[in-house]
Amino acid sequence: MDEPTLKDHSPDFYYTFTLYVLDISKTVCQLLRQPLSFLLCLWLLAWLVGQISITIKAAFSAFCFLPGLSGTPLCLPDPRVIRVQEPFAPPKWTNFPTLMAIQANTMAQLLDENSSSSALALHIKKAQMATSDLATLVRYSDLKSRDELAAHLEEFGREADRTSNSLTILSSKVFGAVDSILKVNEYTLKSIEDARLNPGYPMVRYLTPWSTTKSPSVIESFETSMQYLAQIIRHLVIEFEINLRQLHKLERKLAVLHEMIAREGIAINSARSELLGQLWTFLGGNRRRLSAYESNLRLLVNLNEYRKQALAHVVSALQKLRQMGGDVEDLRQRVSEPELVGGLIPVEVHISSVQSSVERLKKSLVQAHVREEAVVKNALLE
Structure with missing residues (x-):
């Protein structure tokens, strides 16, 4: 029931x-x-x-090349963009110690030599102003081709001015590149530590579609650092090659002046290093009592020496950058293949190597700025 x-x-x-x-x-x-x-x-x-x-x-x-701004979060690279630009085989294992050693050694050497770049740019700028005075002196002289020679001197002065500006910009871009690498290393260090401590939660990415990047793994951080370093090297190589062409162009202008002065019958020696100084002396500029004219004579005599020093600096830096690029490509090829011997490098070793690189680059950057200020100050007092 x-x-x-x-x-x-x-x-x-x-x-x-x-x-x-x-x-x-x-x-x-x-x-x-x-x-x-x-x-x-x-x-x-x-x-x-x-x-x-x-x-x-x-x-x-557009402003990321400037020192100080290059390391801001707005200038940090987007790993997705880098991977599109660099269609290489992704790494199968990581080797931060080797990458950081390649990076720190070359950048420290570039910073050591970069302090002279600003001083050379200043010397060439001062010599350019002395060349303008020399052009005025030639224009009112008794030389047969005084107008043509004065015009070539003015053109040479403009070329020297462009060279000076180019060297100044180059110095700023070297500092900016090191600053960018330093910030990327700090970002990489944080990413490695986050990857070790926080495995990540996939659902978070679905709730935050505006996020451009997720928390990268150690391999992804290594790939980003390696590709960004290769990108920095390419940009610096282009800048140094531009300056190299500018210095060679200045040398050709000096050769034309040498031929024109020789046609005037002015007694000059075969060396071009003191060409403008000899022309100044011939026209009586060194007999002026004003110290400014004596300074002009010294600048004109040393102008070609400044150009040679700048050329040596640019060629040396280019060689180092190309060697660094080759080392990075060699490392890229090695890590894209399976590791045959030894074991995986512990995460702690990666963290330690990146920390050491950050500290070394910071120290080198501070020392380079101090050296540059001292060298420029001495150049201004000369």
Whole structure:
């Protein structure tokens, strides 16, 4: 008798239970309406901020070569873009100690030599101004081709001015490149530590679609660092080659002046290093009592020496950069193949090597700035 009674009442039970669950769900939704609205508002705001930051980063990238700005978060590389630009086989294992050694050694040498670049640029600039005075002296002289010679001297002065500006920009870009590498190393160090401590949660990436990068693994951090370093090397090589061409162009202008002065019958020796100084002496400029004219004579005599020193600096730096590029490519090829001997390098060793590189680059950067200030100060006092 009880069994039919239960069957008869079962629809009422299910109906009541369903109403009860719906009532609870309705109450929960009402209570969560304001918190969910607030969270949705935050989500949309974060998405808008992410889109705006991407736009600002793209607009700001034109100024990333400047020292101080190159290391800001807006100038840090996007690993996805680098991978598109560098369609190489991805690394199968990591070797941060070797990469950091290649990076720190070459960049420290470039910084050591870069302090002379600003001083040479200043010397050439001062010599360019002396050349303008010499052109004026030639124009009012008794030389047969004084107008033509004065015009060539003025052109030579403009070429020297361009060379001086180019060397100054080159010095700034070397500092900017080291600053960028330093910031990328700090970012890499943080990424490695995060990858070791936090394995990451995939659902977070679905809740934050505005995020351009996820927390990278050690291999991804290594690949980004290696490819970004190769990119920096290519940019610096282009800048040094531009300066190399500019210095060779200045030498050709000096050769033309040598031929023109020789045609005038002025007694000069075969060496071009003192060509402009001898012309100044021939025209009587060194007999002026003003110290400025004596300074001009010294600048004109040493102009070609400044050019030679700048040329040696540029050629030496180019050689180091190309060697560094070859070392990075060799390392890229080695890590793209399976490791045959030994074991994987512990994460602690990677962290230690990156930390050492960061400390060394910071120290080299500070020392280079101090040397540059001292050298430029001495050049101004000469």
